Amino acid sequence: MSPAPRRSSARSAIPQVSWRSPQPAPIVLVSGPEEVCAERAIAGIREYLRAEDASLEVSDLRADDYVSGSLLALTSPSLFGEPRLVRVSGVERCSDAFLSEALSYLAAPQEGATVVLRHTGASVRGKKLLDAIRAGQGGGIEIACPAIKRDADRFDFAASEFRGAGRRIAPGALRALVAAFADDVTELAAACQQLIADVPGDIGEQVVERYYGGRVETSAFAVADAAIAGRYGDSLIALRHALASGADPVPLVAAIASKLRTMARVAGNREPSAALAARLGMKDWQVDRARRDLSGWSEQSLGRAIHAAARADAEIKGASRDPVFAVERLVTVIATRSPYAS
Template identity: 35%
Template sequence: MASAFGKILLITGNAEFLADRTRAKAVKVVTGEQPEVEVAMSTASGLQPGELAGLTSPSLFSDASALVLTELQDLPEVAQKELLAYVAAPSPDVAVILVHSGGQKGKGLLDKLRKESVVTEVKVEQPKYERDFAKWVYTEVRDLGARIDEEAATLLVASIGQDLRALAGAADQLVANLEKGTEISASLVRQYFGGRADVRGYEIADATLNGQINVALEQARWAESAKVAPVLITSALATGLRSLAKLAGAPEGMRDNDLAAHIGAPPFKIRTMRSQLRSWDQAGLAAAISAVAQADLDVKGGAADPAFAVERMVLQVAAQRRR
């Protein structure tokens, strides 16, 4: 393994949790290589002229030192020149870890750093679509030494939300309670996280889109008694309808994986959505989306009876299905 000393690790991207974790792993590598290393932590915005030279100088009390510099996008112009001068001739006894939070600010500095052979960049971007979060969960579980199927990964995202820190914790909990050699299934996710509000929202949405009115109303009444925010239900139904509308308008002949990318849904959902779409036409989808939009306005605007607004929405949406 190449030494971290005399090198610069550049961590870039808008995923704060991933950046924090990458930074912590990098520091662990540095201290593993040199247990007596002194690690200095600093934020870029507060650096004064000449201070960077001190932070990147060999330590008086150790043969090696390290600098972790966060918020690189806020590095003052004078300090930028000092950093670039150091990178051009780095000390073999110093390891440097730079963290940039993404965006265009400081892009000029990043471009210059990327041209230097001693700089290694690690990009940590936040997933964008639901399917991307599910892929992230799949990779996270794999890195923990276990397996999770696609449906379970997607359900975990629906259960926990799109906070990577919370998803990582949930994945760790599931793996810790998993029998060796078995795969995390949707049923196991439901066992641990099935009571979460978001899951109920999507269950209500699926039942409504499938025309299972009694199931949808029963779940909606459970949600109301459990104090689930009505906006979670309207949001889930709006997402389901928009996905169906995208599927209906997709070019013919697209493969499931291509459709999933086009819609922003995980591939395994395409089969279910195709089945749902058989009971819908464009006019029905448009009317249903309008009904959900009105219900969303009602519950966000403090309707006198939000539970009634949700139940009315379920009935109005289901009524737009083709018989």
């Protein structure tokens, strides 16, 4: 059973529906920049309607290349009264003609029609239409698809992929998978679905290694993990593999700095993982991982590593003519726990 729609605060007066449990309404506003979530939501609405009536008519419109009269023509009942689904893309670039007709349509939506409006939020174009929908005109719902940027959000996204399919994946395997696709949620989603489709039973770290080992080995977090664990040789090999594969020094340093900051936030605190995670806005596993990472570190060596990360960040962004050397020096400082003579 789908969860009941929730109502948002002052931002919107209409029900807010999860993209994972979409449902139809006369007007469905799919908002936000995360395209993979929007695609899932829109596909889910189509499947929902088709399951109710296989004769569903599906049409597509572009709001930025709109022909006057199209919306009304596609939503109007046919001779046999089949249900209609009209998917409208590019509302953030909509033409004046579409904006005018869409606003008029809200006053009298066609019975048996579902109109899905996709607005990425890339511009304020169409704001008048969005405001009208959110005020309740047309009897609509909103499916928000905010950007998935934080590590914790990517972890939750991937975990939900497996949970939704009724599959189990080991925490280490999930971390490795998220690290391998940290820069692309669409690819992460595809990787999750491939594992769900191809691998029977529980999914462990060896499975992820077999499918995406090359990607994992060259990820920014693989470099960071090896350096923080004090494996100097492994960290340099991982770094050179990453650079040879086209990795940019900026995300490499960002990944290292992110792990160091998490370690600093957790260091010296003996609260239970769940309590500390809740207070810091983190996940339990992030606290546990940071505590494991702190093994062998002192306050002085951690402070030195954070200072080195700040220096490397400045150098790769223009303060040095050799960003690769800057990253190598950072990895050396972290992996050897000692100052780098420059």
